[in-house]
Amino acid sequence: MNKPTDKELYDRIRERDREALEMLYDRYERLLYSFAFRMTNDSQASEEVMQDVFLKLWKDKGSGQYREEKGKFSSWLLTVTRNASIDRNRKNKTQEVEWEERDSRHEEMPGVEQEIESKEERDELQSAIHTLPDAQQRMICLFYFQGYSQQEISNACDIPLGTVKGRIRLALQKLKENLAEERGIDHGK
Incomplete structure (x- = not known):
């Protein structure tokens, strides 16, 4: 059996298929966590960002939906994660700008x-x-x-x-x- 594509899983999630959400979570869990951790430098915040991203996937029916013609699903998902991380950082005001x-x-x-x-x-x-x-x-x-x-x-x-x-x-x-x-x-x- 062929492994479903990201787009196929995304479409199934839009139809409330929990198994598709779990499969996508398993597929991207490590990448999104490490990406969020890189931005928040906080393991708990990174977990919360991941939850926010997958909750958005489950609930979102608005303008933030993935559009295949605009690019790869993974790029879109990382953008959603980036935005959620930025929101978390602004909310917590935990990170100072440091440059070395x-x-x-x-x-x-x-x-x-x-x-x-x-x-x-x-x-x-x-x-x-x-x-x-x-x-x-x-x-x-x-x-x-x-x-x-x-x-x-x-x-x-x-x-x-x-x-x-x-x-x-x-x-x-x-x-x-x-x-x-x-x-x-x-x-x-």
Whole structure:
């Protein structure tokens, strides 16, 4: 018997199939927990984030639904987890913005939601992030990996909001170029 796809399980969950929810939970439990833990640095908060995410899957009938044409299910699920982690951090106000050189140079970084599915892709992304100037690395780490809003970064780093937005935009553009170059993809320069 073929293993059901994520989309098939998601569709079954929408029809209130508890077995499908359990299967999806088993499939993504470790990934979501480690991703949430990376953002909250708290095991209990990470468990609560996971519960929130799977409860949202079970209950949601609104605009936050997964749409296959917009991308991979795993990327969407990681985005939901990221948002839930950010909400949890803001609610608890437990995490301070800290930046050290080690954050950009030595610490293993998780991939952006779309790049997290395999170790090779994560390594590739980490390598691409390390090619960015320190200021851009800092913005990417604070925004994507620590879950701070652009305004929070502006306040914490004492730099204008426009500078934060510009650095993030430039960093993402450079990452896209570096990853495309690494993969030998011509993206129309």
